[in-house]
Amino acid sequence: MSKINKSEFKINWDEHAEYWDEYPNAKFYSKKAFSLIATRVSLKNLSVLDYGCGTGLLTEIISKKAKNVAAIDSSPKMIDILKNKKLNNVTSIVGELSPITIGQNSIFNNKFDIIVASSVCAFIPNFIETLSIIKSLLKLNGYFFQLDWHKNQTNPSLGFTESTIRKSYESIGLKIESVSKPFFIVENDKKMEVMYPSV
Numbered sequence: 001m002s003k004i005n006k007s008e009f010k011i012n013w014d015e016h017a018e019y020w021d022e023y024p025n026a027k028f029y030s031k032k033a034f035s036l037i038a039t040r041v042s043l044k045n046l047s048v049l050d051y052g053c054g055t056g057l058l059t060e061i062i063s064k065k066a067k068n069v070a071a072i073d074s075s076p077k078m079i080d081i082l083k084n085k086k087l088n089n090v091t092s093i094v095g096e097l098s099p100i101t102i103g104q105n106s107i108f109n110n111k112f113d114i115i116v117a118s119s120v121c122a123f124i125p126n127f128i129e130t131l132s133i134i135k136s137l138l139k140l141n142g143y144f145f146q147l148d149w150h151k152n153q154t155n156p157s158l159g160f161t162e163s164t165i166r167k168s169y170e171s172i173g174l175k176i177e178s179v180s181k182p183f184f185i186v187e188n189d190k191k192m193e194v195m196y197p198s199v
């Protein structure tokens with residue numbers, strides 16, 4: 001987030017792993033994400049996929065309530081930190097959410113009740129493709145929670161406009177009920193709104 005050069009599309013996330021757990025904005029973001037999820041659904045007995053889990057700030061909070069969590073991230077260093085937390089109902093995977101990764105990991109043999117992508121999709125090059133994979137991994141009546149940066153006048157370079165997010169979901173047959181901006185982060189004196197599409 002603030003320590004990241006957002007104009008660089010290709011970020012080396014390994015370089016951010018070491019400080020991530022102590023990064024106040026990341027901690028704040030994860031807590032907010034969890035409260036949005038918890039307001040909508042009880043996690044008890046549910047299986048969750050945390051896509052782009054990072055060091056597991058959100059994974060850890062979810063794991064205390066859910067039956068189990070599969071946590072996937074393309075950064076080996078982020079996953080190393082998560083693994084060191086030794087959370088007993090969390091399985092971590094290094095990789096992107098691609099057909100290859102899914103085919104190679106038996107954790108994907110079963111579908112998920114909930115999939116979460118908290119501050120991830122703005123950083124991936126193939127959002128619609130990934131969204132389609134996410135849809136295929138969700139149980140019928142499962143929930144997908146996406147939180148992402150709102151691209152607007154104060155933040156013109158990173159994230160999604162409301163129209164882009166609506167069109168992307170529609171293109172794979174998901175209808176968004178509402179798009180809210182439930183909180184914001186201040187970085188380098190810039191207000192960065194967080195966008196939350198509700199399906």
Ligand SMILES: C[S@@+](CC[C@H](N)C(=O)[O-])C[C@H]1O[C@@H](n2cnc3c(N)ncnc32)[C@H](O)[C@@H]1O
Binds near residue numbers: 075095096
């Ligand atoms: C802003 S961080 C958010 C981490 C975590 N969700 C959190 O809130 O603390 C973005 C994360 O997305 C991961 N990421 C970026 N592109 C990815 C991809 N294509 N597949 C999986 N993870 C990815 C990065 O490695 C990084 O850990």
